[in-house]
Amino acid sequence: MTRTAIIGGGISGLTLALLLRDKGHSVRVFEASDQPGGAIRTTRSPDGWMAEWGPNTIIESSGRIKRLVSMLDLEERRRYTDHAAKKRYIVRDGRMVAVPGSAGGLLSTPLLSTSAKLSILREPFRRRSRNDHDETLADFVRRRLGDEFLKWPIDALVGGIYAGDPERLSVRHAFPRLALLEEQHGSLILGQIKGGVRRPPGSEEIPRNKAEIFSFDEGLQVLPDTISSRLGDAVSFQSPVKKITTVNGNTATGETADRSQRWRVHVNDPLEPPQDFDVLIYAGTSYGLSGIDFPETLVPLLTPVTEIPHPPVISFTMGFRRSDIAHPLDGFGMLIPGIEGFPILGTLFTSTLFPNRAPDDGHVTLTTYMGGSRQPEIAGMLEEEQAAMVVSSLRKLLGLSGEPRFRHRILWSRAIPQYETGFIRYLTVMDRAEQEHPGFYLAGNYRTGISVGDTINAAFDLAERIHQEES
Ligand SMILES: Cc1cc2nc3c(=O)[nH]c(=O)nc-3n(C[C@H](O)[C@H](O)[C@H](O)COP(=O)(O)OP(=O)(O)OC[C@H]3O[C@@H](n4cnc5c(N)ncnc54)[C@H](O)[C@@H]3O)c2cc1C
Numbered sequence: 001m002t003r004t005a006i007i008g009g010g011i012s013g014l015t016l017a018l019l020l021r022d023k024g025h026s027v028r029v030f031e032a033s034d035q036p037g038g039a040i041r042t043t044r045s046p047d048g049w050m051a052e053w054g055p056n057t058i059i060e061s062s063g064r065i066k067r068l069v070s071m072l073d074l075e076e077r078r079r080y081t082d083h084a085a086k087k088r089y090i091v092r093d094g095r096m097v098a099v100p101g102s103a104g105g106l107l108s109t110p111l112l113s114t115s116a117k118l119s120i121l122r123e124p125f126r127r128r129s130r131n132d133h134d135e136t137l138a139d140f141v142r143r144r145l146g147d148e149f150l151k152w153p154i155d156a157l158v159g160g161i162y163a164g165d166p167e168r169l170s171v172r173h174a175f176p177r178l179a180l181l182e183e184q185h186g187s188l189i190l191g192q193i194k195g196g197v198r199r200p201p202g203s204e205e206i207p208r209n210k211a212e213i214f215s216f217d218e219g220l221q222v223l224p225d226t227i228s229s230r231l232g233d234a235v236s237f238q239s240p241v242k243k244i245t246t247v248n249g250n251t252a253t254g255e256t257a258d259r260s261q262r263w264r265v266h267v268n269d270p271l272e273p274p275q276d277f278d279v280l281i282y283a284g285t286s287y288g289l290s291g292i293d294f295p296e297t298l299v300p301l302l303t304p305v306t307e308i309p310h311p312p313v314i315s316f317t318m319g320f321r322r323s324d325i326a327h328p329l330d331g332f333g334m335l336i337p338g339i340e341g342f343p344i345l346g347t348l349f350t351s352t353l354f355p356n357r358a359p360d361d362g363h364v365t366l367t368t369y370m371g372g373s374r375q376p377e378i379a380g381m382l383e384e385e386q387a388a389m390v391v392s393s394l395r396k397l398l399g400l401s402g403e404p405r406f407r408h409r410i411l412w413s414r415a416i417p418q419y420e421t422g423f424i425r426y427l428t429v430m431d432r433a434e435q436e437h438p439g440f441y442l443a444g445n446y447r448t449g450i451s452v453g454d455t456i457n458a459a460f461d462l463a464e465r466i467h468q469e470e471s
Helices: 011-022 063-071 103-108 114-121 137-144 147-161 176-185 188-193 222-234 287-291 376-380 383-398 424-436 452-470
Strands: 003-007 026-030 042-044 050-052 078-080 088-092 095-098 213-216 241-248 261-267 275-277 279-282 313-321 333-335 346-348 363-371 406-412 440-442
Touching: 003 011, 003 261, 003 275, 011 026, 011 063, 011 222, 011 452, 026 222, 050 313, 050 363, 063 452, 088 147, 103 114, 114 147, 137 147, 137 176, 147 333, 147 346, 176 188, 261 279, 279 452, 313 376, 313 383, 346 383, 363 376, 363 383, 383 406, 424 440
Parallel strands: 003 026, 003 279, 088 333, 279 440
Antiparallel strands: 042 050, 078 213, 088 095, 241 261, 261 275, 313 363, 313 406, 333 346, 346 363
């Protein structure tokens, strides 16, 4: 039986552990903190408010995500977002404008000027990029759709997804679908009309416009909690891995005698003796690699990966009396482009998405994000100053009149990995680290996509690859 160690009990590490155990591996997850889930964590207050620390929703962008939920018998507890939450708003000239849902709506929307709309109509006639360079998202959008499309919808979207900067993100790495639409169809608009990016045969991908969005009855933490309880004592909490060494010979139970090198995992606990494994998967954060003493052949390959930028993000969930907000909150939320000059990136109408986030119909919750690459300095301000900036923005944008009745705030000093231009250099060293060190694998949101759905999807791919390579 292959003995497999997984460092990190976020959704990447837990999903890998579950899938590899199902494939016959003996797995052990080492998690530094005292609970599973990494960025996924939910708080419920005794008086009925619920707040997510990190992600609020998962996009069901693949049949594999459905499969994971059903493997865990969680279908009954899954909650799809209310259809009332389909509408999305972007702020333009200080006002909330609904994002048009159709081509007709695009022509009449006040979100864009007439010249920007004409520029979109010309998009299919623009030539595709002739050179192969790693283009920023901003250059790509300016080239295909024009500057105004970049400054409002795209800047808003990038703030909402990456808390990032379109002038720095790589279109190929951060938004591969956009790059592929141009590559395969010569045009984003024609590509969409023709059914989007071509999917490889057998792909379980669900197109974004058809994918449902969900959480669970008690919030997203239900997912890592359930995986962790299925894994039982295969998951060790408060077990930060400090050192990895290699040893020759088989592991204690090693029947896979064809490879002589094994991985020895040292945990920062004097009572826990080092343990040997056939396979080692690092599923922590990219910056966390610097906290582990790796064998010297791995150090030059992993050190660059620790430099992937992660700007800070502050997440505020606030509860209000429904009657204190003038806006109907009839949608998913609002995104705010940098050019609008607000100190917030956007706000999710969290209790419209999932009504059980607030104690009753008379109350609502809103989750607001601040900081990111756009305004990292906000992370250094006092919590009270940050809260005041959120409330004042909500007063202007949503017609808020009262004060928050509930408040939950979390500062992620390193929130989301930025797939900026030049990202290929990280991917190259990660590939080399694996090729030159059989039995060693790297997994997580710093490599294969930042959404929870991406990490689950990547875990399915990696579990299959490890099973093929290690059996
Ligand atoms: C504020 C915020 C909002 C987000 N919103 C969304 C959203 O709405 N939808 C969405 O799809 N995604 C969202 N994301 C992104 C998504 O949550 C993450 O990309 C994803 O959860 C990452 O999972 P992971 O397992 O790869 O890494 P992590 O969740 O970071 O887990 C890594 C784990 O490894 C552990 N670890 C690290 N080093 C060691 C060590 N040496 N020894 C032992 N353990 C170690 C850590 O303690 C941690 O538990 C959001 C993220 C943030 C921060």
